[in-house]
Amino acid sequence: MLLLDYKKQFNTALKKEYPKGEINSFFNILIAHYLNISRLELALDPKKELSPEEKNIFDKILLRLQQHEPIQYILGETEFFGLKFQVDKNVLIPRPETEELVSWILSDLSENKTPALKIIDIGTGSGCIAISLAKNLPEAKLTALDIFKDALKVATRNAEANNVKLNFLNQNILNIKDPLGPFDIIVSNPPYVRELEKKQMHRNVLENEPDVALYVRDKDPLVFYEAITKLAQVSLNKGGSLYFEINQYLAEETEQMMKKAGFKTCLKKDIFGNFRMIRGIKQ
Structure with a gap:
C-alpha cells in the first residue's frame, strides 16, 4: 500500500490517544528509522510504497503506541545533544530540558576559558549528560555514578557507541560517607517529582519509565539534592560549580538549601519559562 495511505490509518488509530502533532512526529520518526526517508522526501515522492513486511513492523509498533509505550523504548534509542543514545526501561528517556543544562555548563566553561576539568555526573542513567560533556570537552575527565x-x-554501551571514555561508579549517593574527587564540576539530574505531582504525568511516563529515577516522597522532596550538596561541600574544589536540574515548584527551597550550605547560587529558566536549573559555586 501507499505510505501516505498508511499514514492516514496511523493517524486515525492514534487520534484518541495523542495530539495530532505528536502523532505526526511518531510517524516521521518511524519512517526515518526504518525506511531511511524524511518527511520532505515522502512529500516529494507521494507514490512511495510500503511493503507487507514494513507494514507488519509498523502495525506492531502502532499497537504498542496505543498502549502508550514511549516510542524511544520501542525503537531502543533516542537523540540527545546531537548524539544517539540507547534507552530501555532501566533508564529515563533524556529530555530537552536536560540538554539546556548541558548547554549551560558548556557555555560557562567557554566564557571562563577553563582548561581540562574533572567532572562527575551523579545519577547518570543513560549517561546522556556525562557523555555529551565528554564529547564536547575532550580534555576533561568524566565520572558517571549510578546506584x-x-x-x-x-x-557503558552509550559511551562506547559515542567513542568517549568515562569512569563509572556503582554507588548510592545517599550512603556515601567519604569525599569523592576532588572535582571541578558536579552535575546531577536526580529524582525530583513528588508523589502529589503524579497526576500531572502522562501515561507513557507513569506506566513505563523507572519510578526510582523519577519520584521522591512528598515529605522529603530534596533528599537527593541535600545529599549531593553535602557531598559537594567536601568533593568540589574551591570555586568549583554544582549544577542541578530541579523541580520548578521547589526552586526557591532548593536555592535556599544550597545557600545555607555556602554556595553562591544562580537559578535559570528553561525554554518554557520554568525555573529548571540551578548553579552553585563553592566559596
Missing part, C-alpha cells in the same frame, strides 16, 4: 548496575550497563 543501578543495569543503568550503568546502558551508559
Whole structure:
C-alpha cells in the first residue's frame, strides 16, 4: 500500500490517544528509522510504497503506541545533544530540558576559558549528560555514578557507541560517607517529582519509565539534592560549580538549601519559562 495511505490509518488509530502533532512526529520518526526517508522526501515522492513486511513492523509498533509505550523504548534509542543514545526501561528517556543544562555548563566553561576539568555526573542513567560533556570537552575527565548496575550497563554501551571514555561508579549517593574527587564540576539530574505531582504525568511516563529515577516522597522532596550538596561541600574544589536540574515548584527551597550550605547560587529558566536549573559555586 501507499505510505501516505498508511499514514492516514496511523493517524486515525492514534487520534484518541495523542495530539495530532505528536502523532505526526511518531510517524516521521518511524519512517526515518526504518525506511531511511524524511518527511520532505515522502512529500516529494507521494507514490512511495510500503511493503507487507514494513507494514507488519509498523502495525506492531502502532499497537504498542496505543498502549502508550514511549516510542524511544520501542525503537531502543533516542537523540540527545546531537548524539544517539540507547534507552530501555532501566533508564529515563533524556529530555530537552536536560540538554539546556548541558548547554549551560558548556557555555560557562567557554566564557571562563577553563582548561581540562574533572567532572562527575551523579545519577547518570543513560549517561546522556556525562557523555555529551565528554564529547564536547575532550580534555576533561568524566565520572558517571549510578546506584543501578543495569543503568550503568546502558551508559557503558552509550559511551562506547559515542567513542568517549568515562569512569563509572556503582554507588548510592545517599550512603556515601567519604569525599569523592576532588572535582571541578558536579552535575546531577536526580529524582525530583513528588508523589502529589503524579497526576500531572502522562501515561507513557507513569506506566513505563523507572519510578526510582523519577519520584521522591512528598515529605522529603530534596533528599537527593541535600545529599549531593553535602557531598559537594567536601568533593568540589574551591570555586568549583554544582549544577542541578530541579523541580520548578521547589526552586526557591532548593536555592535556599544550597545557600545555607555556602554556595553562591544562580537559578535559570528553561525554554518554557520554568525555573529548571540551578548553579552553585563553592566559596
